[in-house]
Amino acid sequence: MTVTDLVSYEDALASYDPVMGLEVHVELGTKTKMFCGCSTELGAQPNAQTCPTCLGLPGSLPVVNATGVESAVKIGLALHCEIAEWCRFARKNYFYPDMPKNFQTSQYDEPIAFDGYLDVQLEDGEVFRVEIERAHMEEDTGKSTHVGGATGRIHGASHSLLDYNRAGIPLIEIVTKPITGAGERAPEVAKAYVAELRELIRALGVSEARMEMGQMRCDVNLSLMPKGSERFGTRSETKNVNSLRSVERAARFEIQRHAAVLSSGGSIVQETRHFHEDDGSTTSGRVKEEAEDYRYFPEPDLVPVAPPRAWVEELRATLPELPRLRRNRLREEWGVPALEMQAILNAGAVDLIAATVEAGARPAAARKWWMGELARSANESGRSLDELDITPAQVARIAELVAAGELNDKLARQVIVGVLAGEGDPDTVVEKRGLKVVSDDGALGAAVDEAIAGNAAVADKIRGGKVAAVGALVGAVMKTTRGQADAARVKELILQRLGVEG
Amino acid sequence: MPGITREEVAHLARLARLELSGEELDHFAGQLDDIIGAVARVSEVADQDVPPTSHPLPLTNVMRADEVRPSLTPEQALSGAPAQEQQRFKVPQILGEE
Numbered sequence: 001m002t003v004t005d006l007v008s009y010e011d012a013l014a015s016y017d018p019v020m021g022l023e024v025h026v027e028l029g030t031k032t033k034m035f036c037g038c039s040t041e042l043g044a045q046p047n048a049q050t051c052p053t054c055l056g057l058p059g060s061l062p063v064v065n066a067t068g069v070e071s072a073v074k075i076g077l078a079l080h081c082e083i084a085e086w087c088r089f090a091r092k093n094y095f096y097p098d099m100p101k102n103f104q105t106s107q108y109d110e111p112i113a114f115d116g117y118l119d120v121q122l123e124d125g126e127v128f129r130v131e132i133e134r135a136h137m138e139e140d141t142g143k144s145t146h147v148g149g150a151t152g153r154i155h156g157a158s159h160s161l162l163d164y165n166r167a168g169i170p171l172i173e174i175v176t177k178p179i180t181g182a183g184e185r186a187p188e189v190a191k192a193y194v195a196e197l198r199e200l201i202r203a204l205g206v207s208e209a210r211m212e213m214g215q216m217r218c219d220v221n222l223s224l225m226p227k228g229s230e231r232f233g234t235r236s237e238t239k240n241v242n243s244l245r246s247v248e249r250a251a252r253f254e255i256q257r258h259a260a261v262l263s264s265g266g267s268i269v270q271e272t273r274h275f276h277e278d279d280g281s282t283t284s285g286r287v288k289e290e291a292e293d294y295r296y297f298p299e300p301d302l303v304p305v306a307p308p309r310a311w312v313e314e315l316r317a318t319l320p321e322l323p324r325l326r327r328n329r330l331r332e333e334w335g336v337p338a339l340e341m342q343a344i345l346n347a348g349a350v351d352l353i354a355a356t357v358e359a360g361a362r363p364a365a366a367r368k369w370w371m372g373e374l375a376r377s378a379n380e381s382g383r384s385l386d387e388l389d390i391t392p393a394q395v396a397r398i399a400e401l402v403a404a405g406e407l408n409d410k411l412a413r414q415v416i417v418g419v420l421a422g423e424g425d426p427d428t429v430v431e432k433r434g435l436k437v438v439s440d441d442g443a444l445g446a447a448v449d450e451a452i453a454g455n456a457a458v459a460d461k462i463r464g465g466k467v468a469a470v471g472a473l474v475g476a477v478m479k480t481t482r483g484q485a486d487a488a489r490v491k492e493l494i495l496q497r498l499g500v501e502g
Numbered sequence: 503m504p505g506i507t508r509e510e511v512a513h514l515a516r517l518a519r520l521e522l523s524g525e526e527l528d529h530f531a532g533q534l535d536d537i538i539g540a541v542a543r544v545s546e547v548a549d550q551d552v553p554p555t556s557h558p559l560p561l562t563n564v565m566r567a568d569e570v571r572p573s574l575t576p577e578q579a580l581s582g583a584p585a586q587e588q589q590r591f592k593v594p595q596i597l598g599e600e
Contacts, residue, residue: 030568031568031569031570032568032569032570032571036571037566037569037570037571037572038570038571038573039570039573045576045589046576046588046589046590047576047579047580047589047590047591048573048575048576048579049573050573050574050579051571051573051574052574055574055579057582063564063565063566064564064565064566065565065566065568066565066566066567066568067567067568068568069565086562088556093517095517095518095519096596097591097593097596100591144596145588145590146596147587154596154597155597157595157596157597158595159587159592159593159594159595160592160593160595160596161587161588161590161591161592161593162590162591162592162593163589163590163591164579164591293517295517298556298557300556300557302564303557303559303561303562303563303564304557304562304563305562305563306562306563307563308563
């Protein structure tokens with residue numbers, strides 16, 4: 001591998017303007033594949049979810065999945081696209097064992113959705129409009145395992161093994177128009193776009209869009225043009241950039257690499273490049289085949305898709321509030337600063353907090369538990385917040401118990417630990433672990449008397465008017481009651497016993 | 503003037519992973535040129551009022567509900583494979599010539 005020379009990011013941006021094009025593939029969450037009834041469920045045995053159609057056996061015929069088309073229209077509408085009145089599928093011909101048919105069923109010059117936009121919000125609140133060229137329907141490929149080379153790489157492999165369970169799973173490819181004018185913020189825009197698209201896809205309920213599971217993948221096309229020029233430069237296409245952070249890093253790296261090549265008088269080769277997670281670099285892949293090499297032609301085995309206008313309007317009426325607008329609304333309702341809202345979004349906690357508030361918790365309390373104790377727990381166990389074994393309704397119940405004075409924060413944390421450990425719902429954990437706040441005077445009285453007797457000097461100070469010293473006695477009571485005493489009531493009792501006004 | 507050159511046939515043969523001798527290229531280029539010429543005559547009779555057709559039936563929106571249907575068993579799926587390993591289709595080295 002040759003070492004790639006880079007120029008500094010600042011120097012690159014001083015001389016050149018970046019132009020980006022982002023292609024995002026989203027695997028739909030349909031129950032079956034795009035053109036056959038094979039299950040899409042994860043975790044099956046290799047080649048247990050195939051049939052003559054997705055194996056490309058002679059005589060088999062594909063039939064389109066209605067939910068796949070509906071999802072594509074929903075995505076198109078949410079991206080403010082026009083929906084084609086009539087469109088066809090096309091065969092994209094290529095030889096590679098990941099598709100047993102030797103072509104991928106896709107759409108070519110008649111995408112189902114085109115000419116839209118997505119407004120994305122950068123971390124400082126600036127809104128940037130990314131224009132959408134098209135969104136089209138296609139199918140995923142099989143999974144290759146390369147054997148005999150170093151660490152599963154295709155280079156040096158002696159042979160490869162194919163599992164076609166994934167072949168035929170519905171994909172929507174969403175392609176932006178060239179993104180210009182982002183300047184030094186281009187990598188940030190790329191990341192924000194993919195993040196916003198992911199939120200949108202999830203809000204539509206058409207896919208979980210989990211990038212770490214390959215349900216959403218991004219290709220980053222990037223070129224530079226000299227400042228002041230209007231003519232786009234030659235682009236590179238960095239394939240399969242599969243996390244938000246990687247999208248930003250890949251764009252940044254390519255800006256620096258292109259600038260180094262161009263400013264030393266070289267020219268950019270149009271090619272695909274591979275992104276490396278470990279150091280954030282890209283390396284050359286195969287030289288890009290020209291579009292006509294795929295010899296697209298209309299798929300003769302599928303009839304055209306012509307979404308009726310009335311149906312399209314019906315779907316438009318079911319669209320949820322756009323995630324960016326919803327976030328801004330919730331931010332105002334919750335009274336949260338923009339930066340904290342960004343942190344909530346990054347933690348994947350927006351929906352969880354919203355659901356907790358809906359279940360009756362005050363926003364501040366819902367935020368406190370999800371972003372505090374629960375975020376810590378998720379972090380420690382290497383899971384995302386929504387994978388924790390606690391529901392928003394349960395968090396709301398804990399918040400309610402705290403608000404009612406039946407739990408204090410310390411006890412509430414123990415309740416959370418209990419719920420996460422599978423000990424039952426919050427009330428059950430309170431019951432089983434005996435975690436109720438003790439505010440009963442009879443039960444507290446003995447502990448208060450004991451604290452006063454054991455800290456005579458402190459008690460004298462308080463009698464003498466130093467009311468602030470009462471904290472030490474409250475602490476002593478909390479200690480003997482193992483944190484379960486109602487601190488406010490304890491303070492009242494102590495002051496009462498010592499004959500001092502609070 | 504429609505038609506196909508010998509170079510284009512060679513290019514298509516490469517894309518289709520067909521190894522053709524020089525003699526075969528000459529032979530097929532001539533034949534394909536004749537076929538393309540014959541098909542091109544259709545456009546002489548088709549005027550602006552005849553839309554291009556990709557399907558003989560006037561059908562649209564033939565779809566199926568998103569309901570799981572039984573798949574083949576892995577054994578059935580692999581029964582026609584020339585080679586298999588770990589319940590997967592085994593294929594020869596992919597990169598090598600390049």
